[in-house]
Amino acid sequence: MTKPVAVDKLLYTPVEAAHALGVGRSTIYVLVANGDVPSVRIGSYRRIPTEGLRRYIVSLSTTGRAAGGHGPKRQHLWD
Numbered sequence: 001m002t003k004p005v006a007v008d009k010l011l012y013t014p015v016e017a018a019h020a021l022g023v024g025r026s027t028i029y030v031l032v033a034n035g036d037v038p039s040v041r042i043g044s045y046r047r048i049p050t051e052g053l054r055r056y057i058v059s060l061s062t063t064g065r066a067a068g069g070h071g072p073k074r075q076h077l078w079d
Contacts, residue, residue: 010050021057
């Protein structure tokens, strides 16, 4: 019998991505809607690539602010 190979997770659900960033689920949806965090659709499911989360974190450290901070007005899901 062959042993299963460990594979790094490539895609997160929005809830998993929110947990990974330490923010709420609605915040992830706003970040996705604003284009700050990329996402893909697989059928009816929305998934967030691991690399997209990493790039978002790097962008925070290089700009010094979170999306929706004191920059240009951003569109929210409820607008």
